[in-house]
Amino acid sequence: MLYMSTRGRAEPKDFAGVLLAGLGSDGGLYMPESWPRFSAAELRALRGLPYAELAARVIAPFVGDCIAFADLQAMCRRAYAGFAHPAIVPLVQLDSAIFALELFHGPTLAFKDLALQLAGHLFDHVLAQRDERVCIVGATSGDTGSAAIEAMAGRDRVDITILHPEGRTSEVQRRQMTTVTAPNVLNVAVKGNFDDCQDLVKAMFADAPFRREMNLSAVNSINFARIAAQIPYYVAAALALGAPDREVAVSVPTGNFGNVLAAWAARQMGVPVQKFIVASNRNDILCRFLNANDMSVRGVEPSLSPSMDIQVSSNFERLLFELLDRDAAATEATMADFRATGRMAVPDGKWQEIRREFSGFRLSDEGTLAEIARTWRDAAYLADPHTAVAVAAAREQGPVGLPVIVAATAHPAKFPDAIEQAVGFRPALPPHLSDLYERKEQYERAPNELAAIETLVRNFANRNR
């Protein structure tokens, strides 16, 4: 299997190349040259398999011959062995039509663990094949750093440095990162804000000698390996609800469009998903696009569902590429125009095509709290704020007569303040995190200066080489 860039000017790569490169050298996103397809009989044969086994079989066609199937199976087993639920991704029925697909039983209580835990093993494997070592650097506002750290902690061939803005993450978020004390993990609290941290990461990548010396890498949500690892849970849930012999719909709380794109990829592979409901908070660029062909950038406003507080959904470029019949030149021109004007021009006919399958939904913070309370009252189910937005979206826009799979992307205990506001009590952390406040923290502090950060990263990485 080869991958090509949505902008058409980066060299095609195989799965291992895409895993290590992330973004194409032309700024585009890698896409498989064609979508693997399972027949109805092949899908039925996946029913009832243990999750890790199903995941290996769904991901295998994307990996191609980069990794032997037995190795991929072993990596899937190891990646999901630490999850706190034996089903890995249990499906919980909330009412006659709505099912919560719980994607938060991994080490950091959010759906990113599903992809990143596997990515950690994939990195080790591919780097061992090449006899290389990489240093991953990233910045976090608090939310996503811990998933990357948990995924890479203890890996043989990866060092990881995550910058966070000192004093600007919640204590739970900071502790989820800083209590991971594996020798290949470096946490740095930067005197500055999240944008400063992101600028420092960009500057490290732009410093070509430093980038080469450290063999810098990243694990962004645009990495196709992460998309591939998010497809199996939609396959598993749809099969449990009667696919391929019955259609389903999905409702996904959406930020960067990676999770909903994986559901769409499952459909390309043969899973009968009839409708994709894109759920957002007040940062509603995708909702405005889907309802009125208005993809125009506005400022980001904070909300109760911070992982959906985005201005531009980077993975949307992949759907755009497909919509434009895989015309890379047209995709590149559309993206360049979008960058220049802040507004994406999608031809009306193409927009109508998207609208047949996708719908947009937006919910305010007040609506989110009301939905958390309602779901608790009616179904005795505690939904985190992200999940609650998607549950409300499913109620409003779920097609009559079809089961709706709601991606439950975070554990309610990750957002205790919002839950308390909605239902009057704070949810307990699950057992594997209950001693988080007693664990020892370890992190460096640094000024907002590139040279100081590079010295820290170099000294840290050289200790492990």
Ligand SMILES: *Cc1c(COP(=O)(O)O)cnc(C)c1O
């Ligand atoms: C990252 C995240 C999302 C958004 O997922 P995308 O793939 O970026 O659309 C939604 N909910 C939670 C809890 C997340 O961590």
